[in-house]
Amino acid sequence: MIVKLNLIAAACENMGIGKNNNLPWRLKTEMEFFTRMTTKTEDINKKNVVIMGRRTWDCIPKKFKPLNNRINIVLSRSDLDLTNFTDVYGFKSLEECIERLEEEEFQKLYENVWVIGGSHIYKESMESDNFYRLYLTKILKDFDCDTFFPKLPDNLKQVSDPEVPDGIQNEKGIEFVYNVYQNPTFQN
Ligand SMILES: NC(=O)c1ccc[n+]([C@@H]2O[C@H](COP(=O)([O-])OP(=O)(O)OC[C@H]3O[C@@H](n4cnc5c(N)ncnc54)[C@H](OP(=O)(O)O)[C@@H]3O)[C@@H](O)[C@H]2O)c1
Secondary structure, eight states: OOOOOOEEEEEEEOOOOEBBTOSSSOOOHHHHHHHHHHHSSSSOOOEEEEEEEEEHHHHSSSGOOOOTTEEEEESSSOOOOOOOSSEEEESSSSHHHHHHHSSHHHTTTTTEEEEEEOOOHHHHHHHHHHHEEEEEEESSSSOOOOOEEEOOOOOEEEEOOTSOOSEEEETTTEEEEEEEEETTTTOO
């Protein structure tokens, strides 16, 4: 079975996603959306996979690490010591990670695969044949950022997902919209 990569990100007007190894904003409802989308499974015996770059892993506060009820995968070209954590795997490349996720034994353990950043991992994922969907929260405000979401492929089609709220959301005066895009090479 082909591994389908679902990307999930929040970006502001200038497509910024991060500042000083952190998120440039605090949006509780958006964070709850991220947690719900990346955690929910139909099969209660399975978990989802979250794939992230080493810097995003480093950004997660100690008390939330690893992201709970999810199989955490960290990409790094170095040898990371992840032995203190359960359900956390390290891979040296996205390719190597996908190869492992394709293994039948591993497929029994997980339901959906979510790529949760950062910048280069999003880019490489969108260039991959395994790229399925992008869940992009567009924050309708400018923030000072030093990390940016890569250029979106031109051919993406906007789709709807019943799990995703419609329309403009508002938290403490900051407006944002949940968008879902699909790679057109996938019919469904
Ligand atoms: N708004 C959002 O939705 C969102 C989501 C995620 C992150 N962020 C923000 O983005 C920033 C972090 O993102 P980032 O782009 O700077 O870093 P990142 O992608 O999280 O991590 C970069 C690191 O990942 C490893 N890496 C990247 N590509 C790899 C590959 N193909 N194979 C193996 N390893 C690879 C390398 O680790 P080594 O150096 O160890 O080799 C690289 O230095 C933070 O500010 C964070 O808060 C925002």
